[in-house]
Amino acid sequence: MRDLNEQQGFTLIELITVVVILSIVAVIGSQFVVSSTQNYETTRTRALLVNTGRQAVEQMTRQLRIALPYSLVTSAGDQCIKFMPIAAGGNYLTPVPDTANGAAANANITVSPFDVEYGSAQWVSIGALSSAELYATNPVSLAPLTGTGANSLTLSAPKQWQRNSINRRFYVLNNPQAFCLVGTQLRFYPNQSTANTNIDLSEDYELMAENVFAVDSRAPFALSAGSENRNALVTINLAFASGPERVDLTQEVMIRNVP
Numbered sequence: 001m002r003d004l005n006e007q008q009g010f011t012l013i014e015l016i017t018v019v020v021i022l023s024i025v026a027v028i029g030s031q032f033v034v035s036s037t038q039n040y041e042t043t044r045t046r047a048l049l050v051n052t053g054r055q056a057v058e059q060m061t062r063q064l065r066i067a068l069p070y071s072l073v074t075s076a077g078d079q080c081i082k083f084m085p086i087a088a089g090g091n092y093l094t095p096v097p098d099t100a101n102g103a104a105a106n107a108n109i110t111v112s113p114f115d116v117e118y119g120s121a122q123w124v125s126i127g128a129l130s131s132a133e134l135y136a137t138n139p140v141s142l143a144p145l146t147g148t149g150a151n152s153l154t155l156s157a158p159k160q161w162q163r164n165s166i167n168r169r170f171y172v173l174n175n176p177q178a179f180c181l182v183g184t185q186l187r188f189y190p191n192q193s194t195a196n197t198n199i200d201l202s203e204d205y206e207l208m209a210e211n212v213f214a215v216d217s218r219a220p221f222a223l224s225a226g227s228e229n230r231n232a233l234v235t236i237n238l239a240f241a242s243g244p245e246r247v248d249l250t251q252e253v254m255i256r257n258v259p
Contacts, residue, residue: 078219080180090114105158
């Protein structure tokens, strides 16, 4: 039997050393866990921002691509872009009354068969060459519709147009719409006026995204207007943010001009 004085045990120094080592391991482990959690949250936030931004930009791209080229206008320091979506299009069969041929105003237009493919038929445009001919109290290249048939368009009143389309094309249009960056909100306005190019921010709107900003000093909506031989081009520059995380997106949208 061993004497009690000969039995071995842990000294106070050894116990303190073990406690210190375990504390260091615990600190390192907790820092690793915190760092991993932060990295996960950062990745998750950026993924959500990218998803939100791409959805918003894709929606704007789809709708702008079916806009009448000359209906595109920017306002409020390029914070907004206004446009008229094309609901249908086709060719009319005989020249319409215009300032060149001097024919009497007419409220009926005979056209080739067409179908309204998007929205509703509110307006018809022929031969427009600028936004001023579309957005006015009495626009010279735009007229309200009261009815459409398989081969006809009926206007609300007899009209003499500014000019004929060089290819005798007509466009049936929805009411004007707009995308706007108001403060930090990206908004879609589905029902705007044709009376002028301004955006009425008091109208009903759909909220597309929040915490949205212009990218650096660039305009949120930059427009390169179209002409008879050049397509219109819209450049969207928007940043989507959440806390310290931010995703910048730039998208170019070409709107084909078919005169």
